[in-house]
Amino acid sequence: MKLSSLRFFKEIVFAACLAVLAVGESPAKVLTPDFVDLAEKLKPTVVNISTTKTLTPQFRMRRQPSPFPDPFQDFFEHFFEEMPRRPQRERSLGSGFIISKQGFIITNNHVIAGADEIKVRLSDGREFKAEVKGSDEKLDLALIKIDAKENLPVAELGDSAQIKVGEWVMAIGNPFGLAQTVTAGIVSATGRVIGSGPYDDFIQTDASINPGNSGGPLFNAEGKVIGINTAIVAGGQGIGFAIPVNMAKDVLPQLEEKGKVTRGWLGVTMQPMSPELAKSFGLEGEKGALITDVVKDGPAANAGLRSGDIILEFDGKKINEMSELPRLVAAEPIGKAVKIKVLREGKPREFTVSVGRLAESGDENNQKTAGDAFGLSARELTKDLAARLGLKESRGVVVTGVKQGSIAELGGFQSGDIILEIGDKAVATVMDYEKLIKEYGKGDVVRFLLRRGDSNYYLALRIE
Known part of the structure; x- marks a missing residue:
């Protein structure tokens, strides 16, 4: 019994040694970072950003649409229109981090957009006025700069x-x-x-x-x-x-x-593949981006691409998800000739497209979405977007932005409104939305059926 017990003890010790050795082989995978040391080292590279914006009140009654006439509405609107308009100051807070000793700082575009004044506070309490060197609304990034008169601690950018x-x-x-x-x-x-x-x-x-x-x-x-x-x-x-x-x-x-970002542009609208669509097009799997519309005289149209083509490769890179393609196109130099492989009528085809320039806000030839005529932006709902907006529905077309002072804002649109119908036609996708809007011209009145919260109601806008 004693000998057996000794052998058992040796086996236990041997197994424990092996376990210690196994852990020692990859300590980086089991050790928690030293957050105390990291925080002490990195806090000086992070800044607090405060902005001030001047707003001019519109003095328009924010009244919920109602199917019943309101005899007091004209009185209130007239009364408030006669009141003096006093500018209001709006303040907001955000964060940023220093990327150069000369004082360049990265932050979000929405933190500084429209600000009259931007102040940056360093970790040591010093405060400086900042100027915007460049901004990118699409990626929600901004580059600002302060003049601290000395070298500043810098955050190292990783991969x-x-x-x-x-x-x-x-x-x-x-x-x-x-x-x-x-x-x-x-x-x-x-x-x-x-x-x-x-x-x-x-x-x-x-x-x-x-x-x-x-x-x-x-x-x-x-x-x-x-x-x-x-x-x-x-x-x-x-x-x-x-x-x-x-x-x-x-x-x-x-x-x-340059202060702004120039991106590549194909001139197509697309939608993701589904199992049913893939089968109907004779495609194995659900990879690729399905072209639903091609902009007239755009880069894709000039190259011969058309609705129904499924883009499988762009410049030698396979397209697994539709969302991958816009990022690849945007990164290409303007004018570059790019090979695009598509599936058309069940057969592979290859085209050469000369990448165009995606117009920025304010360009005369801006490639506008249909909603730009009203000053609103709309997207198809996803589960993540619905959760982010606090919506019960997870399918349909939702208003994600309303430009201040636009026709849409004056007409009563709000972010989070779900567009159910335009005219008397149902809207289930962004394609439906854009197609229906294009049927109207300047001076026309467009009727919308919306869902806000648990209620449906109508709004009508005139295209100016």
Whole structure:
């Protein structure tokens, strides 16, 4: 018995030694980062941003549409129109991080958009006025600069292409005005599409991100910036989104040199593939981007592409998801000849397209979406977007933005409205929406059936 017990003891010790050796082979995978050291080192690179904007009140009654006539409406509207208009000051807070010793700072475009004054507070309490060097509304990025008269601590930019789901990350920012707040968590997912724009490719994290964190950095365990904190899910906890830093690095040179970003353009509208669509087109799997419309005289039309073509490859890169294509096209130099492989009528075809320039806001030849005539933007609902907007529905076309002072705003549209009908025709997709809007011209009155909350109602807008 004694000999057997000794042998058993030796086996236990041997097994324990093997376990220790196994752990020692990959300590980086089991050790938690030293957040105390990281925070002390990185906090000086993060700044708090406060902005001031002057608003001119419209003095228009924000009344909910009602099927019943209101005899007092004309009285109230006349009364308020006669009141003197006093400008109001709106203040907002955000975050940013220093990327050069000379004082260049990255933040979100929505943090500084329309601001009359931008102030940057450093971690040591010093405050400086900042100027906007460049902004990109589509990617929601901005580059601002301060003159501190000395070299500043700099946040090192990492490689967001190397991040893995489950790795540790840390956010530093200004949530709810609480300066230099540090939170930590993990990367929950990558490549998230949340319906915020054509270049959605967000990092999802459970590191606590709240209002005021916008524009702040998301660091990896090595202390390098891998993302720019940008969005949260309304009412959600532990769900935040960051722009991959590689996307920012691609546009920073243009923001610094030109103040804006020039992107490539194909001139097509597309939709994702579904199992049913793939089968109907004779496509194996659900990969590719289905062209639903081609802009007349655009790059794709001039190359011979047409509705019903399924783009499988762009410049040698396979298209697995429709959302991948806009990012690839946008990154191409204007005028570059690019090979595009498509599936047409069940057979592979190849075309050469000369990449055009995507017009920016204010361009005379801007490639407008149909809703631009009214000053509103609309997108197809996804589950993520519905959750972000707090909507019960998860399908349809939702208003995601209403331009201040536009026809849509004056007519009563609000972000989150779901468009059910235009005229007497149902709207189920953005394609339906754009097609129906194009049937109307200047001077026409367009009738909308909307759903807001638990109620349906009609709005009518005149195209000016």
